[in-house]
Amino acid sequence: MKNILVVFTGGTFSMKIDESTKAAVPFFHGEELIKMIPEVEGKAKISIYEFGNYPGPHMTPGLMLELSKKIKSFILKKDIDGIIVTHGTDTLEETAYFLDLTIKTEKPIIVIGAMKTSSEPDWDGPKNLLDAIHIINNPNSRNLGVLVCLNGEINAASEVTKTHTENVETFHSLDFGSLGFVEKGRVWFNRLPRKLEHFETEKININIDLIKVYAGMDDKFFKFSADSKTDGLVIEAMGVGNVPPKAFEGIKYVVEKNIPVVLVSRCPAGETLDIYGYPGAGKWLKQIGVIFADYLNGQKARIKLMICKGITNDINELRKMFEE
The missing domain is CATH 3.40.50.1170 (L-asparaginase, N-terminal domain)
Structure with missing residues (x-):
């Protein structure tokens, strides 16, 4: 036994x-x-x-x-x-x-x-x-x-x-x-897990916020998060990875403060992609440096960012951990 x-x-x-x-x-x-x-x-x-x-x-x-x-x-x-x-x-x-x-x-x-x-x-x-x-x-x-x-x-x-x-x-x-x-x-x-990842760390960074996007959203919560000295932000965007124009300005404000921003979808299933080009869409978010988190939901992306931020503060390294 x-x-x-x-x-x-x-x-x-x-x-x-x-x-x-x-x-x-x-x-x-x-x-x-x-x-x-x-x-x-x-x-x-x-x-x-x-x-x-x-x-x-x-x-x-x-x-x-x-x-x-x-x-x-x-x-x-x-x-x-x-x-x-x-x-x-x-x-x-x-x-x-x-x-x-x-x-x-x-x-x-x-x-x-x-x-x-x-x-x-x-x-x-x-x-x-x-x-x-x-x-x-x-x-x-x-x-x-x-x-x-x-x-x-x-x-x-x-x-x-x-x-x-x-x-x-x-x-x-x-x-x-x-x-x-x-x-x-x-x-x-019937099958194997799609992806197995491992990060060796003895510490994590719990100062990570999670914000859900909604119709007509402005920049208020994003600016509050950044001004409150968050060390990272996960955003549950609409659809495949899009946000209202005013919300985009808030996200840009966070990114300009060198705070890593990870994007997921608020949809229960599906991945995030930069396939739309209108103001606030995925192409705009990708261009300013937002990290796309594949198929993760918001709560899981926050857990992963906490762990990854315990390893490095380099945004390019963080991007590799999520996007590669």
Whole structure:
């Protein structure tokens, strides 16, 4: 049997309904949760590390960096064959992507969560944990980067996003589809991740803003971000990468202060391209030095820029990290 370390960070997986408030709150710790899932017995040799009991919105980039360092130290041990991380679903894709960018290993790392609490009859936490164990037990799961598995669907951390507020079928890779799935304990892979990247760093820069563009937007928020001394800005533009004319003037203001600006689309799927030439369109943004971020969404581009800014402040180097 494989030796699997389960790293508990909290989230709905560890919650139950509080009787006084009738609302879900963090409650169980790792040892208690494993005892509540007897089906785990005989599937693997499980050990537990308690990282914390954080609701998803309480996870920070600083905690992500700490978690990454912990997992790096664990994954080097010969007696650990794979790692499962339980996490709150609200920020799961950001932490999973952070781990994917900062940990290089052949061993499988699977990030899971739950959309239902242990107080609900359809609690999905146990199935997600069992599916993750099956993935690690499968020999084809090596060298795939960090994976995310909920509701039986296996996705690459670099591609997956949360698409529904409460449905268990919420995590999807909208551009390229899932890598595979788990069905009745059997693991099926249909493809490899589109891209695997790794950045070796001991620090990050968390002073990165994220702004979403809207119809009729002016330069106000962009100037505020720059004047507040942000170290980087991610912009969720319209369509394939376009902004209103007044917003363009705000972005130009940021760029002229030598602050790196990374462009993504506010659309749920698709890449950013400089194919339009009217004022505020992609051609104009590219000409002033805005960095185009391929298929990343806003929250992932912000995670990547934090990591990259921990390595270099050179905008040309940052451009290579995103565009090449």
